[in-house]
Amino acid sequence: MVMDYLKRRAEEKCSEPHLECPEWVSSKNASFRAWQYVEQLRNEKALYIKRHDKAKDFSKKGAYLIKGSEVAAALGVSRASLNNTSNYSPYFRRYLNEVNAELEVAKEEKLKKAKKEPSRGSIRSSKSQLFTANTELKRKICELEAKKVEELVLYAFDQLPLPVKKKLGLD
Known part of the structure; x- marks a missing residue:
């Protein structure tokens, strides 16, 4: 396995074009x-x-x-x-x-x-790219928070005792 790799590397090295003088x-x-x-x-x-x-x-x-x-x-x-x-x-x-x-x-x-493209330190993206990414992330956070609230409400209803569910008409 290693020999095959070395042979392949040697063949690739030989097939590389040499600089023409x-x-x-x-x-x-x-x-x-x-x-x-x-x-x-x-x-x-x-x-x-x-x-x-x-x-x-x-x-x-x-x-x-x-x-x-x-x-x-x-x-x-x-x-x-x-x-x-x-x-x-x-x-x-x-x-x-x-x-x-x-x-x-x-x-x-x-x-x-x-x-x-002036340097902005360690920040690799442009301002417009960062702005669009920020708005997209804020939108996703709002969706996830709404989904989480819905899950919490359903969990709370599931935890209610059976007599309370009957009085509320959820059963």
């Missing part, structure tokens, strides 16, 4: 490692954008954008060779600019959405 990426130089690192950072920065919705969270561009120097430092490569002097440098810079443009657009959309 751009033409300028080569495993013979630092371009492949740089491209992989930028893809990893792209996912991290996108997650940061997804989890934050205040303008002050984006006051530092390093929180949501990727710098070439950051990539170079992480790979232990010279910033100049990565960004300027290598054969792949123009392609890498163009790719990095495209990724940063995507992240910038995602940030702007997130801020626009946050501005349209």
Whole structure:
């Protein structure tokens, strides 16, 4: 049973589409490692954008954008060779600019959405949704109270002794 599960997971992992490298990426130089690192950072920065919705969270561009120097430092490569002097440098810079443009657009959309729906703390619903839910709940409470009163009256009549029921004409 466990082996079947593990085999199925392995097959699913193999069937997942792998990221296609751009033409300028080569495993013979630092371009492949740089491209992989930028893809990893792209996912991290996108997650940061997804989890934050205040303008002050984006006051530092390093929180949501990727710098070439950051990539170079992480790979232990010279910033100049990565960004300027290598054969792949123009392609890498163009790719990095495209990724940063995507992240910038995602940030702007997130801020626009946050501005349209201002935060109300832990309250997730809008005021109109809360108002309709409140009126519906009040109506249900009134129905339940009326039903409860009816049940209590019937219970009281059931508890009356037989002679009293006969005098009242309920029997």
